[in-house]
Amino acid sequence: xxxxxxxxxxxxxxxxxxxxxxxxxxxxxxxxxxxxxxxxxxxxxxxxxxxxxxxxxxxxxxxxxxxxxxxxxxxxxxxxxxxxxxxxxxxxxxxxxxxxxxxxxxxxxxxxxxxxxxxxxxxxxxxxxxxxxxxxxxxxxxxxxxxxxxxxxxxxxxxxxxxxxxxxxxxxxxxxxxxxxxxxxxxxxxxxxxxxxxxxxxxxxxxxxxxxxxxxxxxxxxxxxxxxxxxxxxxxxxxxxxxxxxxxxxxxxxxxxxxxxxxxxxxxxxxxxxxxxxxxxxxxxxxxxxxxxxxxxxxxxxxxxxxxxxxxxxxxxxxxxxxxxxxxxxxxxxxxxxxxxxxxxxxx
Amino acid sequence: xxxxxxxxxxxxxxxxxxxxxxxxxxxxxxxxxxxxxxxxxxxxxxxxxxxxxxxxxxxxxxxxxxxxxxxxxxxxxxxxxxxxxxxxxxxxxxxxxxxxxxxxxxxxxxxxxxxxxxxxxxxxxxxxxxxxxxxxxxxxxxxxxxxxxxxxxxxxxxxxxxxxxxxxxxxxxxxxxxxxxxxxxxxxxxxxxxxxxxxxxxxxxxxxxxxxxxxxxxxxxxxxxxxxxxxxxxxxxxxxxxxxxxxxxxxxxxxxxxxxxxxxxxxxxxxxxxxxxxxxxxxxxxxxxxxxxxxxxxxxxxxxxxxxxxxxxxxxxxxxxxxxxxxxxxxxxxxxxxxxxxxxxxxxxxxxxxxxxxxxxxxxxxxxx
Numbered sequence: 001x002x003x004x005x006x007x008x009x010x011x012x013x014x015x016x017x018x019x020x021x022x023x024x025x026x027x028x029x030x031x032x033x034x035x036x037x038x039x040x041x042x043x044x045x046x047x048x049x050x051x052x053x054x055x056x057x058x059x060x061x062x063x064x065x066x067x068x069x070x071x072x073x074x075x076x077x078x079x080x081x082x083x084x085x086x087x088x089x090x091x092x093x094x095x096x097x098x099x100x101x102x103x104x105x106x107x108x109x110x111x112x113x114x115x116x117x118x119x120x121x122x123x124x125x126x127x128x129x130x131x132x133x134x135x136x137x138x139x140x141x142x143x144x145x146x147x148x149x150x151x152x153x154x155x156x157x158x159x160x161x162x163x164x165x166x167x168x169x170x171x172x173x174x175x176x177x178x179x180x181x182x183x184x185x186x187x188x189x190x191x192x193x194x195x196x197x198x199x200x201x202x203x204x205x206x207x208x209x210x211x212x213x214x215x216x217x218x219x220x221x222x223x224x225x226x227x228x229x230x231x232x233x234x235x236x237x238x239x240x241x242x243x244x245x246x247x248x249x250x251x252x253x254x255x256x257x258x259x260x261x262x263x264x265x266x267x268x269x270x271x272x273x274x275x276x277x278x279x280x281x282x283x284x285x286x287x288x289x290x291x292x293x294x295x296x297x298x299x300x301x302x303x304x305x306x307x308x309x310x311x312x313x314x315x316x317x318x319x320x321x322x323x324x325x326x327x328x329x330x331x332x333x334x335x336x337x338x339x340x341x342x343x344x345x346x347x348x
Numbered sequence: 349x350x351x352x353x354x355x356x357x358x359x360x361x362x363x364x365x366x367x368x369x370x371x372x373x374x375x376x377x378x379x380x381x382x383x384x385x386x387x388x389x390x391x392x393x394x395x396x397x398x399x400x401x402x403x404x405x406x407x408x409x410x411x412x413x414x415x416x417x418x419x420x421x422x423x424x425x426x427x428x429x430x431x432x433x434x435x436x437x438x439x440x441x442x443x444x445x446x447x448x449x450x451x452x453x454x455x456x457x458x459x460x461x462x463x464x465x466x467x468x469x470x471x472x473x474x475x476x477x478x479x480x481x482x483x484x485x486x487x488x489x490x491x492x493x494x495x496x497x498x499x500x501x502x503x504x505x506x507x508x509x510x511x512x513x514x515x516x517x518x519x520x521x522x523x524x525x526x527x528x529x530x531x532x533x534x535x536x537x538x539x540x541x542x543x544x545x546x547x548x549x550x551x552x553x554x555x556x557x558x559x560x561x562x563x564x565x566x567x568x569x570x571x572x573x574x575x576x577x578x579x580x581x582x583x584x585x586x587x588x589x590x591x592x593x594x595x596x597x598x599x600x601x602x603x604x605x606x607x608x609x610x611x612x613x614x615x616x617x618x619x620x621x622x623x624x625x626x627x628x629x630x631x632x633x634x635x636x637x638x639x640x641x642x643x644x645x646x647x648x649x650x651x652x653x654x655x656x657x658x659x660x661x662x663x664x665x666x667x668x669x670x671x672x673x674x675x676x677x678x679x680x681x682x683x684x685x686x687x688x689x690x691x692x693x694x695x696x697x698x699x700x701x702x703x704x705x706x707x708x709x710x711x712x713x714x715x716x717x
Contacts (some may be wrong), residue, residue, distance in 0.1 A: 242426075243426050245422050245427060245456075284442075
């Protein structure tokens with residue numbers, strides 16, 4: 001036929017499949033260990049592993065600064081990067097299937113704007129990290145709830161177009177509310193904090209924030225992983241979805257809820273981190289084809305690796321931390337353009 | 349035994365809208381091909397969607413092997429009925445293999461995953477339809493005809509009893525139309541009931557066993573194709589003057605439907621009484637009393653059909669003014685010659701019916717007046 005594109009073949013034999021999954025597991029581990037060594041306090045891989053061993057076996061003793069830094073600062077941050085990177089990538093992938101639109105991103109339903117508004121509001125009232133996270137999560141769900149109720153047509157039918165339009169309306173509503181909060185915020189003490197938070201950063205990572213985000217993100221990823229074959233049907237017409245033996249509305253709502261849960265938890269923990277949900281699924285598609293059976297695990301792994309690397313750059317490139325969303329955009333845009341030109345075209 | 353698929357008194361109208369379908373009733377048997385015809389806007393697609401429960405009948409029911417589908421789960425229903433949508437330009441870049449594999453999804457619940465056996469079935473189905481070479485291609489790069497065949501493959505990999513297709517040969521060129529229709533015929537011969545929408549009366553006449561004709565006022569005619577696709581019915585349903593005839597070659601005769609003229613729209617439409625599913629429209633033809641003289645010369649190779657023809661001619665006894673029958677044992681054929689004096693529509697209906705019989709060659713010659 002001569003129309004075969006070059007794609008990595010990872011499914012045709014058992015050996016290939018095993019190698020593929022092994023790579024997906026090992027890559028983030030490797031990236032994690034390497035990035036654990038990087039930071040203001042430079043260490044070698046040997047020292048880092050030794051310190052990790054100490055943390056795991058005997059706990060951190062008084063005066064063991066390296067172990068303390070690794071346990072309390074670098075490790076939770078890397079775990080959070082894994083969660084956020086993996087979560088946003090899979091959520092983006094799922095939304096692209098759901099809306100049959102390669103441009104869909106995790107905040108299509110307005111969840112990011114809603115969660116950001118919640119966080120900004122909490123910051124205005126000097127709430128603590130966990131309280132901010134909680135209010136943000138809550139507002140994220142409120143925003144999606146509003147979007148779905150706008151998008152709900154007659155009866156139980158939900159048209160995708162009205163869901164997208166609803167998302168746009170709710171997004172811009174909450175963006176306006178964020179501007180309003182910024183307007184009334186104290187310009188010396190609060191506005192910088194709000195602005196910085198909105199730019200997105202993982203520096204709030206502690207084991208507490210990680211523990212708060214974990215169930216939502218991991219839960220959402222597990223759900224999407226479990227229905228990953230159905231994600232292949234999701235972009236098709238309603239009749240085709242129905243004829244595949246699954247109920248359209250159930251499938252759409254499960255997908256939307258799982259993705260929303262992930263996105264709300266990510267945004268409430270580390271602000272708006274753009275690009276990941278768009279960039280990673282498309283990079284995976286370009287390399288692996290369109291089968292979500294393969295793409296879901298691949299996006300989890302590649303997203304995690306990407307986020308670990310970007311966040312490590314964000315915290316160690318310059319003396320003051322660079323907001324992670326700035327870096328994702330600076331790295332993401334050119335990489336993406338390059339890939340697009342090389343492989344030619346947007347498609348699902 | 350109950351019919352493979354049956355619709356009983358199906359009615360459908362949108363809330364606050366016009367009634368689209370009125371009292372549709374029909375039944376198809378295992379291994380039959382049913383073509384659904386009708387002008388644009390008559391509700392062909394609506395009807396397909398109602399049949400499968402995508403839309404709910406406002407009254408009436410669809411029965412699968414005698415069981416009402418309204419009470420079935422999606423999975424149960426769609427593991428027995430497969431749906432083939434119109435092949436529009438796919439934006440999906442899935443490989444053909446993955447696309448066809450999705451046909452197996454009705455066998456599983458929402459968390460299910462296909463196994464090696466399912467993948468083997470995909471390989472076998474692609475081979476059976478001659479699509480193996482494109483297994484790894486992306487669906488976005490296929491031509492319309494190829495995509496339609498892939499969608500058919502996706503339907504039959506589910507091993508359905510019934511396959512329902514929405515205009516499977518629209519947007520295809522001559523060759524691909526024929527490939528699709530022949531594929532359907534071979535599926536029917538394997539016992540899969542095929543129901544399809546079509547814009548082409550001639551496809552129904554040439555390839556289907558039964559036809560269902562919808563018109564804009566929601567009336568329905570159902571029966572064997574040669575009974576439904578008549579010049580009169582075409583005129584009533586489509587508002588078009590047609591000629592239904594046969595193209596002869598030394599080896600075969602091919603039914604053809606030719607649209608020759610549009611008729612002015614009649615505002616006072618609601619025509620005659622609307623009895624649906626009349627099996628014998630030919631006996632109730634009224635109005636047109638202009639009869640014509642015609643001879644039908646028939647060569648029959650099959651003895652059983654010779655008897656069917658006799659029975660058929662008997663039905664038309666009132667028009668027959670003379671007949672001659674003669675066996676020719678040397679070639680194991682019978683030769684029949686009939687002269688009839690009847691309205692044109694009757695003659696063309698009879699010719700159509702005779703022409704449909706297997707092993708029958710025939711020719712109709714009309715008098716000049």
